[in-house]
Amino acid sequence: DEVLSEDNIGECDALLIAINPKDTVEFLNSHAQMISRKTLVIDCCGTKRTVCAEGSRLAEKYGFTFVGGHPMAGTHKSGFSNSSGDMFIGAPMVLVPPVFDDIQLLDRVKKVLDPLGFGFLHVMTAEKHDSVVAFTSQLAHVVSNAYIKSPTAREHKGASAGSYKDLTRVAWLDPGMWADLFICNRDNLLRELDTIIASLGQYRDALEAEDFPALRELLREGKKAKEEVDGP
Amino acid sequence: DEVLSEDNIGECDALLIAINPKDTVEFLNSHAQMISRKTLVIDCCGTKRTVCAEGSRLAEKYGFTFVGGHPMAGTHKSGFSNSSGDMFIGAPMVLVPPVFDDIQLLDRVKKVLDPLGFGFLHVMTAEKHDSVVAFTSQLAHVVSNAYIKSPTAREHKGASAGSYKDLTRVAWLDPGMWADLFICNRDNLLRELDTIIASLGQYRDALEAEDFPALRELLREGKKAKEEVDGP
Numbered sequence: 001d002e003v004l005s006e007d008n009i010g011e012c013d014a015l016l017i018a019i020n021p022k023d024t025v026e027f028l029n030s031h032a033q034m035i036s037r038k039t040l041v042i043d044c045c046g047t048k049r050t051v052c053a054e055g056s057r058l059a060e061k062y063g064f065t066f067v068g069g070h071p072m073a074g075t076h077k078s079g080f081s082n083s084s085g086d087m088f089i090g091a092p093m094v095l096v097p098p099v100f101d102d103i104q105l106l107d108r109v110k111k112v113l114d115p116l117g118f119g120f121l122h123v124m125t126a127e128k129h130d131s132v133v134a135f136t137s138q139l140a141h142v143v144s145n146a147y148i149k150s151p152t153a154r155e156h157k158g159a160s161a162g163s164y165k166d167l168t169r170v171a172w173l174d175p176g177m178w179a180d181l182f183i184c185n186r187d188n189l190l191r192e193l194d195t196i197i198a199s200l201g202q203y204r205d206a207l208e209a210e211d212f213p214a215l216r217e218l219l220r221e222g223k224k225a226k227e228e229v230d231g232p
Numbered sequence: 233d234e235v236l237s238e239d240n241i242g243e244c245d246a247l248l249i250a251i252n253p254k255d256t257v258e259f260l261n262s263h264a265q266m267i268s269r270k271t272l273v274i275d276c277c278g279t280k281r282t283v284c285a286e287g288s289r290l291a292e293k294y295g296f297t298f299v300g301g302h303p304m305a306g307t308h309k310s311g312f313s314n315s316s317g318d319m320f321i322g323a324p325m326v327l328v329p330p331v332f333d334d335i336q337l338l339d340r341v342k343k344v345l346d347p348l349g350f351g352f353l354h355v356m357t358a359e360k361h362d363s364v365v366a367f368t369s370q371l372a373h374v375v376s377n378a379y380i381k382s383p384t385a386r387e388h389k390g391a392s393a394g395s396y397k398d399l400t401r402v403a404w405l406d407p408g409m410w411a412d413l414f415i416c417n418r419d420n421l422l423r424e425l426d427t428i429i430a431s432l433g434q435y436r437d438a439l440e441a442e443d444f445p446a447l448r449e450l451l452r453e454g455k456k457a458k459e460e461v462d463g464p
Contacts, residue, residue, distance in 0.1 A: 072393040094391050122391060132391045135384035140395035143375060145454030146431040150424055152367035153461050159326050159354060159364040161304040163372035166398040171458035175451035179444055186439055192382055193436045197429055199378040204425045207418055212411050219407035222377030226403035229385050 010036045014112045016069075018044040020177055021184050025054045037063035040112060044069050046133065047184040048096050048126035056098050067109055068096030068126060070133070071118070078174040090119035096126045134188030139196065141178055142189070144171040242268045246344045248301075250276040252409055253416050257286045269295035272344060276301050278365065279416040280328050280358035288330050299341055300328030300358060302365070303350070310406040321349035328358045366420030371428065373410055374421070376403040 002008060009015070009031060017024050024043050035041065041064055045051045052068040059066035073091035093113060097105055100123065110121060124132075148171040156164065182189050206214040234240055241247070241263060249256050256275050267273065273296055277283045284300040291298035305323035325345060329337055332355065342353060356364075380403040388396065414421050438446040 070391075072391060074393070091393065092391065124391070128387070129391060132384060132388050135382050136388050136392035136396040139379070139382075140399045142432065142435050143379065143399060143428075144395070145451055145458075146428055146435060147371070147375065148458045148461065149431050149454055150367050150371075150427045152364060152424065153457060155360070156364050156368050156461070159302075159304060159324065159356070159361060160368035161306070161323065163376070163402045164368040166401050167372045167375060168458060168462070169398050170395045171454050172462075172464060173451060173455055175448045175455055178451055179448035182439055182447060183442055183444055186442060190436065190439055192384065193432060193439070195382045196375075196378055197432050197436065199381050200374065200425060200429050200432075203374050203378060204422065204429065207414055207422055207425070210415055210418065212415055215414060216407045216411040219373075219377055219405060219410055222381055222403050223405055223407060225385060226377075226380045226400060229380065229388070230400070230404075232404060 006031070006034060009034045010039075012036070012039050014040045014042065016042050016044060020180050021045045021047055021051050022180055024051050028055055028058050032058040032062045032064075035062060035064045039064045040108060041066045042069040042109070042112070044071055045184075046070060046137065046181045048094075048129045050184055052096050052126040059098070065105065065108075066098065067105070068094075068129075070094040070096075070129060071116075072137075078177060086117070089117035092120050092122055093118040094122045094124060094129050096129060097123060130185050131188050134185050134192050138178075138182055138185060138189050139192040141170050141173055142182070142193065143196065144168055145173065147171065238263070238266060241266045242271075244268070244271050246272045246274070248274050248276060252412050253277045253279055253283050254412055256283050260287055260290050264290040264294045264296075267294060267296045271296045272340060273298045274301040274341065274344070276303055277416075278302060278369065278413045280326075280361045282416055284328050284358040291330070297337065297340075298330065299337070300326075300361075302326040302328075302361060303348075304369070310409060318349070322351035324352050324354055325350040326354045326356060326361050328361060329355060362417050363420050366417050366424045370410075370414055370417060370421050371424040373402050373405055374414070374425065375428065376400055377405065379403065 004012075015035065017027060019027065024045055041055065041059065043051050043055060048068045048070060055066035055068060071088055071091060071093050073088050095106070095109060097109070099105070106123065113121070144167060148168045203215065203218050206218060236244075244267075247267065249259060251259065256277055273287065273291065275283050275287060280300045280302060287298035287300065303320055303323060303325050305320050327338070327341060329341070331337070338355065345353070376399060380400045435447065435450050438450060
């Protein structure tokens with residue numbers, strides 16, 4: 001119940017670091033030697049490979065325990081003034097432990113996170129996390145941000161419904177934070193961007209050719225994919 | 233309070249046609265001569281240029297009144313069994329009248345639509361409607377349908393949040409209906425598809441080049457566009 005400082009950082013049972021990936025790595029490097037061997041350190045970054053590699057390296061060197069974390073919750077608004085006490089209730093929390101068979105460690109993490117009310121703790125590798133998040137979150141933010149740039153956006157008043165609202169909700173974002181996250185996960189996000197650009201090109205070409213059966217088939221495939229992943 | 237038939241169609245005060253554009257044009261052509269001069273005909277198609285041109289032509293020829301309509305509501309499910317009595321409450325309704333200065337006509341339309349509880353009636357030209365809807369609705373459906381096709385979609389379980397849900401909600405759609413609507417509005421939707429594909433390519437190139445300032449600037453522009461259109 002005090003402000004964290006270099007004087008008391010060595011007394012923490014748990015340390016949750018909720019800043020950008022670059023800053024997290026910097027913070028860990030400059031503070032690792034002050035962290036006690038009994039401290040559990042969990043980061044909250046949206047990409048995991050870089051941070052977990054550095055966290056694990058420093059944990060091994062200085063003796064504390066490091067577990068990667070990504071609380072998958074939040075709004076399009078950022079900063080402390082937009083935080084809320086119930087933001088994580090029911091939300092998924094991804095955990096990237098240094099080993100996957102240490103039940104005691106996972107139990108310790110669970111106890112620390114318990115008051116936040118996460119709906120489910122998902123344990124996965126940093127590689128898997130970054131691959132999946134490039135699709136579920138990063139691509140969503142790029143597409144939404146690109147979507148709203150159409151000049152037609154300025155004329156739409158009065159002729160839009162739920163689909164417009166959904167597609168453009170996360171267009172309003174923190175540019176610096178997301179640019180940082182994107183570059184941290186460059187390979188995966190490039191793969192997803194190339195995939196959707198190629199896919200959109202297929203609809204575009206079928207439409208240009210006025211090829212009704214091809215267009216219907218492309219839409220049918222997407223409907224089927226959605227149904228297989230999330231149900232009808 | 234009877235089923236509409238060729239026997240009673242001539243007695244209707246108002247006739248709302250809620251079928252696909254192609255079928256609407258066909259229905260109007262085969263029934264125009266049975267429609268009374270006192271009947272107000274409103275279609276409910278998602279594209280307006282073709283249907284309104286044909287509706288106006290037949291209205292002039294046979295003496296009834298035709299107004300184009302697009303109730304901007306609904307879910308991703310289609311068919312009569314998915315209809316509901318309160319679907320239109322608060323939703324926008326776009327109207328395309330044959331002339332824009334006939335207050336009595338608009339009042340007549342308003343009275344007919346009143347029981348449905350639309351939130352607002354927007355009067356616009358068929359051209360403007362089709363241009364705007366290509367962006368607010370048709371593009372949203374194509375992008376959502378393309379989005380879910382990434383092979384990563386099948387692995388995402390447990391690592392997704394609101395942005396994924398929003399981006400893929402309308403991926404599940406009626407392929408035949410939408411392919412029909414897209415082809416009816418080919419020029420406008422092609423313009424929007426070309427715009428977003430080019431825009432996504434800019435983020436892609438900045439990311440490939442690991443150009444942080446360029447990526448941040450692209451995101452900042454999108455944030456600004458969203459804010460200007462919908463507020464922060």
